[in-house]
Amino acid sequence: MIDKRVASVAEAVADITDGATVLIGGFGEAGSPTELIHALIDRGARGLTVVNNNAGNGHIGLAALLEQRRVARMICTYPRSSHSEAFEELYRAGEVALEVVPQGTLAERLRAAGAGIGGFYTPTAVGTPLGEGKETRTIDGRDYVLEYPLHADFALIKAERADRWGNLTYRLAARNFGPLMCMAAETTIVQARSLAELGGIDPEAVVTPGIFVDRVVAVPEPMSEREAILRGDRYP
Amino acid sequence: MIDKRVASVAEAVADITDGATVLIGGFGEAGSPTELIHALIDRGARGLTVVNNNAGNGHIGLAALLEQRRVARMICTYPRSSHSEAFEELYRAGEVALEVVPQGTLAERLRAAGAGIGGFYTPTAVGTPLGEGKETRTIDGRDYVLEYPLHADFALIKAERADRWGNLTYRLAARNFGPLMCMAAETTIVQARSLAELGGIDPEAVVTPGIFVDRVVAVPEPMSEREAILRGDRYP
Amino acid sequence: MKQGLTRNQVAWRIARDIPDGAIVNLGIGQPVLVANFLPAGREIVFHSENGILGMGPEPPEDAQDEDLINAGKQPITLLPGASICHHADSFAMIRGRHLDLCVLGAFQVAANGDLANWSTGAEGAIPGVGGAMDLAVGARAVYAMTDHCTRRGEPKIVARATYPLTGRGAVDRIYTDLAVIDVTPAGLAVREMVRGLDFAELRARTGAPIEPADRLGVLEAPEL
Amino acid sequence: MKQGLTRNQVAWRIARDIPDGAIVNLGIGQPVLVANFLPAGREIVFHSENGILGMGPEPPEDAQDEDLINAGKQPITLLPGASICHHADSFAMIRGRHLDLCVLGAFQVAANGDLANWSTGAEGAIPGVGGAMDLAVGARAVYAMTDHCTRRGEPKIVARATYPLTGRGAVDRIYTDLAVIDVTPAGLAVREMVRGLDFAELRARTGAPIEPADRLGVLEAPEL
Secondary structure (H helix, E strand, O other): OOOOEOOOHHHHOOOOOOOOEEEEOOEOOEOOOHHHHHHHHHHOOOOEEEEOOOOOOOEOHHHHHHHOOOEEEEEEOOOOOOOOHHHHHHHHOOOOEEEEOOHHHHHHHHHHHHHOOOEEEEOOOOOOHHHOOOOEEEEOOEEEEEEOOOOEEEEEEEEEEEOOOOOEEOOHHHOOOHHHHHHHEEEEEEEEEEEOOOOOOOOOOOOEOHHHOOEEEEOOOOOOHHHHHHHOOEOO | OOOOEOOOHHHHOOOOOOOOEEEEOOEOOEOOOHHHHHHHHHHOOOOEEEEOOOOOOOEOHHHHHHHOOOEEEEEEOOOOOOOOHHHHHHHHOOOOEEEEOOHHHHHHHHHHHHHOOOEEEEOOOOOOHHHOOOOEEEEOOEEEEEEOOOOEEEEEEEEEEEOOOOOEEOOHHHOOOHHHHHHHEEEEEEEEEEEOOOOOOOOOOOOEOHHHOOEEEEOOOOOOHHHHHHHOOEOO | OOOOOOHHHHHHHHHHOOOOOOEEEEOOOHHHHHHHHOOOOOOOEEEEOOOEEEEEOOOOHHHOOOOOEOOOOOEOEEEEEEEEOOHHHHHHHHHOOOOOEEEEEOOEEEOOOOEEOOOOOOOOOOOOOOOHHHHHHHOOOEEEEOOOEOOOOOEOEEOOOOOOOOEOOOOOEEEOOOEEEEEEOOEEEEEEEEOOOOHHHHHHOOEOOEEEEEEEEEEOOOOO | OOOOOOHHHHHHHHHHOOOOOOEEEEOOOHHHHHHHHOOOOOOOEEEEOOOEEEEEOOOOHHHOOOOOEOOOOOEOEEEEEEEEOOHHHHHHHHHOOOOOEEEEEOOEEEOOOOEEOOOOOOOOOOOOOOOHHHHHHHOOOEEEEOOOEOOOOOEOEEOOOOOOOOEOOOOOEEEOOOEEEEEEOOEEEEEEEOOOOOHHHHHHOOEOOEEEEEEEEEOOOOOO
16 A cells, blocks of 8 residues: 555654755745754754755754755755845855755756756856856757756655545645755655645646655644744754 | 637648658547548648657548648658558658657657757667667666657647647647647647637646647547448548 | 936836736846836736746735745746746847847946856955856847946946957847947947936947937936 | 466565565566565556556456556546546656556567567558557566567577567566566676576577676576
8 A cells, every 4th residue: 555644743754864965945035944944953963055045044944944054055045035044054154065956947957857858058147157068059040058967865855634544735826946846855845734645636736746755744734934034043 | 918729720720831751640530630631731832740659540630741742751650551552652752751660759759849959868778779860878777769859940830729828738648749839839720629718728738838839729520430431531 | 417317227128128928037236126117017027936837926925835936046936838947948039049038137238248257356255157158158139137337337238348248249238227239240339328428428338339319319317 | 398487476576576665567467467466565656658657556456447447547546645637648647757566578679678569560560659669668677578489499688689579678677487688788687597407408599698787696486
């Protein structure tokens, strides 16, 4: 029997080891798997490479992971925000490396990793500092740079519903990078607001098919990043 | 106001001209836009390049378009089937050219066209006759061939529901190439079993966002390919 | 004497040029103002990089939803006809040239349309690009919305960009507080200029050669 | 004396090797028989190239639906837990190495695992490849299911494929009516052989060098 459900967030992240590359879903406050990140902080892995659109807000979730000095390298599109002081301090202190990737290129590199594509030509970043040093090619009169897939060891994803096969739905704009990161990681770990019976998700409504998911854990009332920041919450 | 609805299939295909490249959705009997193809036959355009997974069945739809000598070139993955005699006769008589593409490569080339990707490296067909003459590259120890996007002038697609912005849903396995072809064509023409009021399709359930669709026409009771073949139907 | 348009007035001017039915992405910052001034009777579809097509205005505070934000991380609503997709599909729309128009802010626009809007290249600054490079290269038309000069009076329209580029030859038209300027193969062509400015003055405030377009109109907007 | 297994028996034998929880694609033709012989208690998820994960068996004729067919164009059902996707996502599953296993028919399998199953290369034949090349290169494990020899007695397991290839080094294991053979870096290793055949006979019917594996078992199956 296929049963990807695990009992706790601690169990879900128990095999994430030092030096792992970890994709973390979410865009702004929508879709952040905050409880899984906190479990990862408890787990204690260090020297991580973390991929996220941003670089954490306030002092919870990814920002807390950074503050706990667990992240050696951030790959993101836009590290700054109104509450990104955790990253900014570490970056200025030289305690975390940063690779900035254009957002569409980040999404496409994740998809390429999941889809078995060895590389692709994108027009994005041609002639800019982020295209420097990359192989370029003119195809049908348009210039492109060659980008490579972005594979990872783990993905931490927040979904709305999940079943024991790992089929997922997402809520509204919390979908963002989730479906792509699920494809790109060797092991995909999902926190879902609710668990459905098998067959409880309409086959046409499944956004991430279970084939891309390894573990599912129920987190019925995930933390609100916005409220946590307003309250000044810190983790741990 | 945005209103992509047109009154008839004839109006929907009225600007398809000789020599156009036309993507035709469907896989087997699921998702074939038969009524749009018949309108295209009535329209009279010749010398078409047609892209479809197969090459028509019986004597309706794509098979009829072939029999009417409108197709100069077929790009498909698998032209033969239990009822593909129309294509086979023309092919043996040298009246239609054939380009066979691996199915995953066809899907990915359509997606690349829609997504602005200039080319991509796929491991599929390496070392086979379908990879011959293609640029190859070894990336991280795996061999790949370089494939290019497959752009088209028109796409003919069958959907389940559509609204006036062109948002689409598909029914079950009739989804197949539809979402990809909608992205890849300059002009995408859709027949839908029903038209929804704007807002009548759940935003999370939209499979093809309206941005990829140009025209929508209601065909409430589309022909069953299976029944048409059993009856021996011919078009016109 | 206040000579130029306010930012709201520039936004109003840009909004007038967005045709009915257009699919539009408004960049973070000044460009979002454009949505406030759409002429009545036009149905415009707004795209947001984070997987939203058919974005509506910010809801009242008690109706905000953390799962419904735009690329600027601000609460939004969905209009009837809206759809949600993931990031790869959202950027397929952008990179695949499906957006009719994008309005972007600018640090510099060069005479050849080169756009710099993501980094001043300053020592110690934390870089961040978001979706700007994809939008610059992908949208069918790119309008730059910018002050004509910096606060220190330096031109933002320049012969060659000195800041790190966002995209080469990306910009089709520039809207400033002083002028509306087309980027053409022959150079920068001024379509509209505010009253009370003569062309020599505009030239003086512009860091690249400009010429009047065939018909030079007046850039004006109502009090806003 | 009928020496070898029937096709149903080969399908039964393959089914025994599919572990609980595996995600599997069964190629068109003989391989689809495998689904009929799954050992009780194993939950196997079947993938079909045309965007279906969680495919169930063919329904009775009065419950068939033209919009619910598999890659072989046959009517199917969906099991609880099934999902639908488009072709690019379906082949992302394949090419991206997410399928645990694929069973493919074969014209020829070479000693190095090269697979030929899409074209005999015959003059005048109409080529068609479908998803075979993607499956050959993408599935984590590829099992070839084939008669050991052609009807004319020619070996289908060969030193070098003479038919046009489907994929290089694609096959991990070969199941025939006579034997189960692993493709290893050291060559073809026979894991199981039917009773009543000696290894020299098997060698004679095989067009490539074979050696017995460390433990050579008996290939047998119940009457089916």
